[in-house]
Amino acid sequence: MxxxxxxxxxxxxxxxxxxxxxxxLPSTIGFAVSSNYLAxxxxxxxxxxxxxxxxxxxYSASSNSNSNSPSHSxxxxxxxxxxxxxxxxxxxxxxxxALVYVHQGEVAHALSTQDCDLLVxxxxxxxxxxxxxxxxxxxxxxxxxxxxNSSSTNRRMTSLTHLDSTDYEKCVRQMIQxxxxxxxxxxxxxxxxxxAASRTLQxxxxxxxxxxxxxxxxxxxxxxxxxxxIAQEQDRQKECTRSRAxxxxxxxxxxxxxxxxxxxxxxxxxxxxxxxxxxxKMRKEPMAxxxxxxxxxxxxxxxxxxxxxxxxxxxxxxxxxxWASLFHQEQKQDPIQTAAxxxxxxxxxxxxxxxxxxxxITPFYFQPLQPKDFHRIMSLPDHLLLKETSSSPExxxxxxxxxxxxxxxxxxxxxxxxxFFGKDCSSDNDDNHFKFHSTTTNQTYAxxxxxxxxxxxxxxxxxxxxxxxxxxxxxxxx
Numbered sequence: 328m329x330x331x332x333x334x335x336x337x338x339x340x341x342x343x344x345x346x347x348x349x350x351x352l353p354s355t356i357g358f359a360v361s362s363n364y365l366a367x368x369x370x371x372x373x374x375x376x377x378x379x380x381x382x383x384x385x386y387s388a389s390s391n392s393n394s395n396s397p398s399h400s401x402x403x404x405x406x407x408x409x410x411x412x413x414x415x416x417x418x419x420x421x422x423x424x425a426l427v428y429v430h431q432g433e434v435a436h437a438l439s440t441q442d443c444d445l446l447v448x449x450x451x452x453x454x455x456x457x458x459x460x461x462x463x464x465x466x467x468x469x470x471x472x473x474x475x476n477s478s479s480t481n482r483r484m485t486s487l488t489h490l491d492s493t494d495y496e497k498c499v500r501q502m503i504q505x506x507x508x509x510x511x512x513x514x515x516x517x518x519x520x521x522x523a524a525s526r527t528l529q530x531x532x533x534x535x536x537x538x539x540x541x542x543x544x545x546x547x548x549x550x551x552x553x554x555x556x557i558a559q560e561q562d563r564q565k566e567c568t569r570s571r572a573x574x575x576x577x578x579x580x581x582x583x584x585x586x587x588x589x590x591x592x593x594x595x596x597x598x599x600x601x602x603x604x605x606x607x608k609m610r611k612e613p614m615a616x617x618x619x620x621x622x623x624x625x626x627x628x629x630x631x632x633x634x635x636x637x638x639x640x641x642x643x644x645x646x647x648x649x650w651a652s653l654f655h656q657e658q659k660q661d662p663i664q665t666a667a668x669x670x671x672x673x674x675x676x677x678x679x680x681x682x683x684x685x686x687x688i689t690p691f692y693f694q695p696l697q698p699k700d701f702h703r704i705m706s707l708p709d710h711l712l713l714k715e716t717s718s719s720p721e722x723x724x725x726x727x728x729x730x731x732x733x734x735x736x737x738x739x740x741x742x743x744x745x746x747f748f749g750k751d752c753s754s755d756n757d758d759n760h761f762k763f764h765s766t767t768t769n770q771t772y773a774x775x776x777x778x779x780x781x782x783x784x785x786x787x788x789x790x791x792x793x794x795x796x797x798x799x800x801x802x803x804x805x
Contacts, residue, residue: 336353336354337351337352337353337354338351338352338353338354339351340352340555340558340559341555341558341559341561341562341577341578342554342555342558342578342579342580343558343577343578343579343580344368344370344371344579344580345370345371345373345374345579345580345581345582346369346370347579348370350368350555350580352364352555359548359552360548360551360552360555361544361547361548361551361587362535362544362547362548362551362583362585362586362587362588362589363587365551365583365585365588366587366588371580371582371583374581374582374583375582375583375584375588377582378531378533378582378584378615378627378628378629379584379614379615379629381628381629382629383617383628383629383630383631384619384628384629384630384631385630385631385632385633386426386447386619386630386631386632386633386634386637387632387633387634387637388634388636388637424444424445425442425443425444425445426443426444426445426447426637427443427445427446427447427678427679427686428447428448428632428637428638428639428642429446429447429448429456429487429488429489429678430448430489430638430642430645430646430649430678431450431451431454431489431491431649432489432491432648432649432652432675432676433488433489433645433675433676433677433678434486434487434488434498434502434675434676434677434678435486435487435488435677435678435679436484436485436486436502436505436677436679436680436681437484437485437486437622437679437681438483438484438485438509438622438681439483439484439485439622439623441622441681441684442684443622443679443684444621444622444623445619445620445621445622446458446485446486446487446619446620446622446679447487447617447618447619447620447630447632448487448488448489448617448618448630449616449617449618449630449631449632450616450617450632450724450727451489451533451534451535451613451616451617452534452535452536452538452613452616452717452718452719452722452723453491453534453535453536453538453542453543453546453718453719454489454490454491454534454535454546455489455490455532455533455534455535455543455546455547455550455585456487456488456489456490456532456533456534456617456618457487457488457490457499457530457531457532457550458485458486458487458530458531458532458618458620458627459484459485459486459487459502459503459506459528459529459530460483460484460485460486460528460529460531460620460625461483461484461485461506461509461526461527461528461529461576462482462483462526462527462625463482463524463525463526463527464524464525464526464527464577465524482509482510483622483623483625484505484506484509484681485620485621485622485625486502486505486506487618487620488502488675490534490546490550490675491546492546492673493545493546493549493550494673495673495674495675496553497674498673498674498675499550499553500553500557502675503528503557503576503578504573505681506526506528506576507526507573507574507575507576508573508574509526509681524574525574525575525576525577526574526575526576526577527576527577527579528576528577528578528579529579529581529625530554530578530579530580530581530583531581531582531583531618531620531627532550532580532582532583532584532585533582533584533585533589533615533616533617533618533629534546534584534585534589534613534615534616534618535547535585535586535589535613536586536589536590536591536611536612536613536614536719536722537586537587537590537611538611538719540718542718542719543585543586543589544586544587547585547586551583554578554580557578558577558578561575561576561577561578581627582627584614584615589613589614589615590611590612590613590614591611591612591613591614592609592610592611593609593610593611593612594607594608594609594610595607595608595609595610610721611722612721612722613722615629616631616724617629617630617631617632618630633726635730640686641688643733643734643737644688644737644741644746645678645688646730646733646734646737647693647734647737647738648676648688648691648693650693650734650735650738651691651692651693651694651738652691676688676689677689690743690747691743692743693738693743694738694743695738695739696735696738696739701735701739704732704735705732705735705736709728712728712731712732713727713728716731
């Protein structure tokens with residue numbers, strides 16, 4: 328049923344809402360979906376409120392990390408009520424959850440039966456983090472149930488990506504296609520499996536805010552319109568073509584805390600350098616910057632990762648890919664560019680797949696900056712470095728500049744040809760050394776680290792978010 332009784336002047340789309348009604352769009356806007364319009368839909372309001380009322384779970388590397396610890400049940404994740412008056416710290420007892428961190432411009436896929444318990448990404452300002460979780464349509468979600476049918480659980484699939492632009496339509500479509508084709512008929516022995524059965528694909532999105540350049544809203548409108556298009560295409564899919572196009576998928580939008588719906592407005596008092604005058608100014612920032620999803624249940628919560636170790640393995644190498652694509656001209660004759668199909672292609676780099684328990688960093692080209700450029704960037708004070716390297720300098724986290732400088736230093740100190748063409752220097756638990764495994768097709772090397780060999784023991788600190796619903800007053804000096 329449509330989400331509005333008066334649907335005569337509306338387009339009824341095939342994109343499902345949290346209450347299982349269909350998204351209806353005013354005929355005056357066609358299929359263009361804005362975050363402001365979504366904010367008027369009661370079921371979206373309720374889903375967003377539920378997500379935001381949960382406290383942020385902050386993950387940090389524990390000192391007693393045990394890489395061989397068995398799998399942890401993600402349903403035991405500590406969640407603190409928003410109404411509690413103080414923060415509370417929790418340390419996971421063994422077994423602990425295996426966390427796969429997804430950087431900007433990356434995507435990860437996981438099954439409920441793999442070693443990966445959580446897919447996590449954070450530090451999104453204008454970027455959007457999208458989590459997908461699919462299951463057979465006739466299988467009820469297990470997020471609120473203690474008993475789970477093992478065969479239906481095995482057919483669950485989860486994906487998460489961190490989108491920084493509107494150039495990833497092909498990649499988003501490929502993400503959804505992977506859910507259409509899971510599981511393939513020849514990869515399951517489940518007697519209850521039916522290749523003709525449809526799947527429900529739940530979509531949760533977090534990110535962006537009401538920024539002055541409207542970068543967030545452009546990504547929001549593009550992504551929502553794309554999801555509507557894919558939902559319409561799925562509905563038109565004929566029975567005779569399903570064997571070639573995969574199983575039919577019903578897209579269901581859950582929490583969608585994006586752009587205008589993800590904006591916290593606060594008041595700051597600006598004081599001039601002469602202290603002769605003061606004035607109040609409204610500032611805006613994103614409320615939610617990170618998202619985590621449990622691969623077994625599909626349950627999501629807001630997340631913050633404050634450890635570079637948990638952003639790995641080899642977080643600086645992953646960061647280097649982002650900066651390399653911005654700074655370096657395409658090297659058509661370079662063998663790494665040929666092998667990796669050039670790092671300037673706007674693709675989401677898959678770091679974890681459903682057929683491997685490894686975290687993989689595929690080859691890409693980078694080179695040191697010119698000495699004068701490197702020294703200029705490294706000598707910039709934080710406020711100028713932010714302006715040169717961030718699309719939203721006023722709302723970046725306090726460690727942003729340090730991560731940028733560390734990444735540039737890494738790029739100066741390492742040669743991509745040595746990393747990806749046979750320097751097999753490995754060292755346990757040392758992010759300064761790498762072990763690369765050769766690929767047979769192009770004789771380059773991709774970094775592969777088993778999920779359980781990473782920092783598996785994680786400390787979760789539940790933090791309050793009362794500032795989401797209250798205006799704050801800050802004093803700033805110009």
